[in-house]
Amino acid sequence: MQPFSWLLVGIYKRAQIVIGDLWACCHGKGYGQFDDIDSITMFADYRIPQALVWFGVLKYSNDLMEKLNKGVLFESGDREEVEIRGCSIWAVQLIVEATRSLIAKDNTLASDTQLNAIILDHYLWDYRREHAGETRKIPIHKIRCIYY
Numbered sequence: 001m002q003p004f005s006w007l008l009v010g011i012y013k014r015a016q017i018v019i020g021d022l023w024a025c026c027h028g029k030g031y032g033q034f035d036d037i038d039s040i041t042m043f044a045d046y047r048i049p050q051a052l053v054w055f056g057v058l059k060y061s062n063d064l065m066e067k068l069n070k071g072v073l074f075e076s077g078d079r080e081e082v083e084i085r086g087c088s089i090w091a092v093q094l095i096v097e098a099t100r101s102l103i104a105k106d107n108t109l110a111s112d113t114q115l116n117a118i119i120l121d122h123y124l125w126d127y128r129r130e131h132a133g134e135t136r137k138i139p140i141h142k143i144r145c146i147y148y
């Protein structure tokens with residue numbers, strides 16, 4: 001939990017990723033069955049923001065970009081860190097919602113076509129890894145902590 005302005009913000013990336021892995025590995029069945037799985041948000045690490053900037057979904061200010069390019073080490077809970085992670089969560093939510101309404105209108109897709117933040121997170125994470133060469137030019141935020 002980090003104080004951010006007047007709010008206490010909790011980002012539970014590591015706990016969420018366990019649930020995401022269980023759900024994905026068990027295909028939503030048995031130990032991987034969660035009735036509210038679609039309410040989980042993306043896992044706010046340092047790679048998804050990089051992918052989101054790569055795709056032009058997020059844009060960093062010049063000031064922030066300069067700090068990231070210099071490799072400034074942030075402290076856990078710094079405003080910049082909470083903003084990068086929080087904006088990534090919100091950006092992924094907006095993409096999920098917009099894509100879900102496209103899916104609902106597209107009758108060429110199978111009726112069980114599903115999208116949630118886990119599926120999009122995995123897509124972005126894998127994309128970044130598969131395109132590590134090109135995406136390297138987008139800097140990541142560096143931070144020493146136990147929360148990633």
Ligand SMILES: Nc1nc2c(c(CN[C@H]3C=C[C@H](O)[C@@H]3O)cn2[C@@H]2O[C@H](COP(=O)(O)O)[C@@H](O)[C@H]2O)c(=O)[nH]1
Pocket residue numbers: 020021042043044045046047048121122125148
């Ligand atoms: N948002 C999100 N972050 C993810 C993952 C994964 C891997 N997950 C799959 C792999 C096998 C399992 O079955 C998982 O599903 C690792 N990370 C984070 O990346 C960071 C390391 O990155 P690099 O420096 O490139 O190695 C580190 O913070 C790590 O915690 C994901 O899927 N989503």
